[in-house]
Amino acid sequence: MRMEKQRNGVRLVLLPLPFQGHINPMLHLANILYSKGFSITIIHTTFNSPNPLNYPHFTFCPIQDGITTQSDDSSSLNLLHLIILLNIRCVTPFRDMLAKVISDARDNKEHVACLISDGLFYFTQGVSNTFELPRIALREGGASSFVPFVLFPLLIDRGYIPIQDSQLEETVTEIPPLKVKDLPLIDTKEPEKYYKELSNLVEGTKASCGVIWNSFEDLESSPLSYLRQEFQIPFFPIGPFHKYSSSSLSSSSSSSSLLTQDQSCISWLDRHKPNSVIYVSFGSLAAITAAKFLEIAWGLASSMHPFLWVIRKGMVIDDGKECLDPPFPAGFIDNLEGRGYIVKWAPQQEVLAHKAVGAFWTHCGWNSTLESICEGVPMICMPFFTDQKVNARYVSSVWKIGVQFEGEVKREEVVKMIRGLIEGNNKEGSQIRERVLDLKEKARVSWNHGGSSYTYLDALVNFILSFEPKR
Ligand code: UDP
Numbered sequence: 001m002r003m004e005k006q007r008n009g010v011r012l013v014l015l016p017l018p019f020q021g022h023i024n025p026m027l028h029l030a031n032i033l034y035s036k037g038f039s040i041t042i043i044h045t046t047f048n049s050p051n052p053l054n055y056p057h058f059t060f061c062p063i064q065d066g067i068t069t070q071s072d073d074s075s076s077l078n079l080l081h082l083i084i085l086l087n088i089r090c091v092t093p094f095r096d097m098l099a100k101v102i103s104d105a106r107d108n109k110e111h112v113a114c115l116i117s118d119g120l121f122y123f124t125q126g127v128s129n130t131f132e133l134p135r136i137a138l139r140e141g142g143a144s145s146f147v148p149f150v151l152f153p154l155l156i157d158r159g160y161i162p163i164q165d166s167q168l169e170e171t172v173t174e175i176p177p178l179k180v181k182d183l184p185l186i187d188t189k190e191p192e193k194y195y196k197e198l199s200n201l202v203e204g205t206k207a208s209c210g211v212i213w214n215s216f217e218d219l220e221s222s223p224l225s226y227l228r229q230e231f232q233i234p235f236f237p238i239g240p241f242h243k244y245s246s247s248s249l250s251s252s253s254s255s256s257s258l259l260t261q262d263q264s265c266i267s268w269l270d271r272h273k274p275n276s277v278i279y280v281s282f283g284s285l286a287a288i289t290a291a292k293f294l295e296i297a298w299g300l301a302s303s304m305h306p307f308l309w310v311i312r313k314g315m316v317i318d319d320g321k322e323c324l325d326p327p328f329p330a331g332f333i334d335n336l337e338g339r340g341y342i343v344k345w346a347p348q349q350e351v352l353a354h355k356a357v358g359a360f361w362t363h364c365g366w367n368s369t370l371e372s373i374c375e376g377v378p379m380i381c382m383p384f385f386t387d388q389k390v391n392a393r394y395v396s397s398v399w400k401i402g403v404q405f406e407g408e409v410k411r412e413e414v415v416k417m418i419r420g421l422i423e424g425n426n427k428e429g430s431q432i433r434e435r436v437l438d439l440k441e442k443a444r445v446s447w448n449h450g451g452s453s454y455t456y457l458d459a460l461v462n463f464i465l466s467f468e469p470k471r
Contacts, residue, residue, distance in 0.1 A: 006037060007037060009109065009111070010037075011101075011112045012039070012040055012112070012113060012115075012464070013112055013114075014029070014041070014042050014115075015044070015115065015124060016042070018045045018047050018049070018086070019048065019284065020257070023048070023256050025138065025241050025367065026116075027042075027050060028214075028256070029116070029138060029212065032238070033461075036457075038464070039110060041058070041060075041061060042055075042058050042060050043094060044062060045063060045067070045090065046062050046065060047065050047086075054255040061097050063094055063097050064093050065086060065093070066089055067085065080193060080194055080197065087121065087122060088123075090121070091123050091127065094124065094127060098115070098127060113469075114128075114135065114209075114467055115136070116135075116137075116138055117135060117137065117138065119138060119140070119204065119211075122200040122203070122205075123204075125207045125208060132470060133470075134467050135209065136208055137208040137211050138211075138212045139205065139211055139212070140367075141366040141391075142215055142219075142366050143213055143227055144390055145391060147227065148172075148183055148390060149201060150202050152199070154174065155174070156195070158174070160172055161185070164180075167180045169181065177393060178393055182390055182392070183389065183390075184386045184389055185386070186385040205231070206231055209233060210233050210234040211234075212236045212238060214238075214240060214241050214370065216237055216239050216240065216443060216453045217446065217453075219373070219442070219443070236456045236457070236459060237456055238456045238457045239370065239453060240370045240371075240373075240374050242349060242374070244457075259284075260345060261345050261346060263347060264343070265343050266347065266351070266354065268341045269308065269356040272306055274356060274358075275356070275358035277308055277354075278305055278306070278357075278358065278361055278380075279359070279377075280309040281310035281360075282315065286363045286388075287315055288315065288317070290316055290323060293326065293327060295408075295411050296414065299411040301336060301339075302411060302414075302415045303418040304339070305419075305422055308341045308351065308357075310343055310344070310346050310348075312344060312345060313344060348368070352372055352375040358422045359380060359418065360378070361382065362382070363382060363383060364381050366391060372436075373436065373439050374440060374443050375440065376433075376437040377436065378402050379395050379402030380404075380418070380421065381396055381402050381405070382404075399435065401432055401436035
């Protein structure tokens with residue numbers, strides 16, 4: 001993609017939700033829209049601020065949210081609380097900043113055409129209404145997981161939620177092949193608050209004037225068409241953003257990373273045979289118990305395949321407290337004889353694109369799922385909460401490009417899964433690999449001239465240009 005240097009006098013204001021999995025797609029989208037001639041202002045919270053130095057062509061405007069990484073508020077363990085808080089604390093600073101951005105733009109003979117904000121920043125709908133500024137919602141997750149969000153009231157009515165242990169394996173007949181255990185819930189003592197947040201997300205998205213999806217038609221045509229009927233507003237499935245955006249001059253996969261990506265793993269991967277390494281990462285928020293950590297570690301070691309494992313700070317929790325160091329048994333690493341490589345944070349897109357990587361053991365965050373598809377890497381799915389559970393079921397049972405742990409993770413099963421996917425003598429594994437390569441090609445085609453995402457992007461640009469400047 002060539003960056004068009006000529007600006008068109010139209011400025012867009014973008015507001016990402018301050019979590020890694022939300023910042024990445026929003027900044028990729030910013031790059032895409034910049035390449036189409038729009039000027040870009042990113043209003044962002046000081047909590048988990050992106051690094052403006054990585055995007056010299058955008059204007060960054062921080063707003064104070066009062067959340068510090070040291071406070072309890074910022075704990076990823078209380079994601080629900082954090083999202084509620086952000087939607088309260090950001091209202092006034094965001095409104096003030098938006099007023100300033102609109103007025104500065106006028107002074108510069110530009111006009112702000114619209115606000116593009118994360119779907120979970122639902123408070124922005126009310127603010128943009130007061131400015132009579134159109135708001136487009138960015139849904140950073142998939143359409144398939146949005147369907148159960150929309151159906152939550154019905155699922156509660158029909159007794160699927162709250163989930164009963166006796167029903168876990170039952171199919172939700174309204175949205176097959178999802179099982180009850182796949183419903184996008186989180187572990188919270190305050191489920192009512194969670195339901196309310198989902199309703200805010202859905203209603204806020206419905207009230208917007210359009211939705212941008214980081215997805216593509218060939219991947220999610222059926223949930224997209226269901227949602228189109230429900231929402232009756234224009235949809236722009238223009239994903240996968242990162243593939244389009246990474247070919248632009250100014251972006252690299254590390255630009256929007258909140259943590260420093262350890263590049264040393266790439267030279268470690270260089271020393272391995274094609275399709276031999278299992279890459280293990282559970283994203284930026286998920287946490288595991290020390291017991292689960294051990295099952296994973298022993299499973300990886302016993303598979304005898306090389307593995308690259310991202311063990312993020314705070315990822316392992318023991319007795320309710322974060323383990324400062326990964327709780328490996330004594331001598332574990334030495335006994336691997338170099339077969340394991342551990343990093344605190346990886347350049348994930350580069351890793352997945354590396355020919356040595358043969359499978360991705362993932363929590364099925366939407367970005368990770370798309371990134372894996374785009375590189376044709378089969379997945380081992382171990383979802384934790386919310387949309388990850390739906391994504392995992394789609395990976396294993398709809399697209400059939402991976403396998404999923406159906407119960408507790410046990411080391412013997414880990415070994416079986418890794419060998420099934422990585423060693424070429426397994427029929428199911430080979431079919432999975434063929435299907436994911438097919439989907440990779442479909443993703444590529446969607447971005448080519450005439451492809452669905454390419455065409456929707458043109459439609460999005462025209463849609464934005466149709467917003468009249470306010471006098
Ligand atoms: N990521 C990364 N390095 C890592 C692990 C993850 O850069 O070691 C990136 C990954 O490429 C993805 C994002 O972090 O873009 C995680 O988003 P996802 O939706 O997969 O999961 P979340 O973190 O929101 O649970």
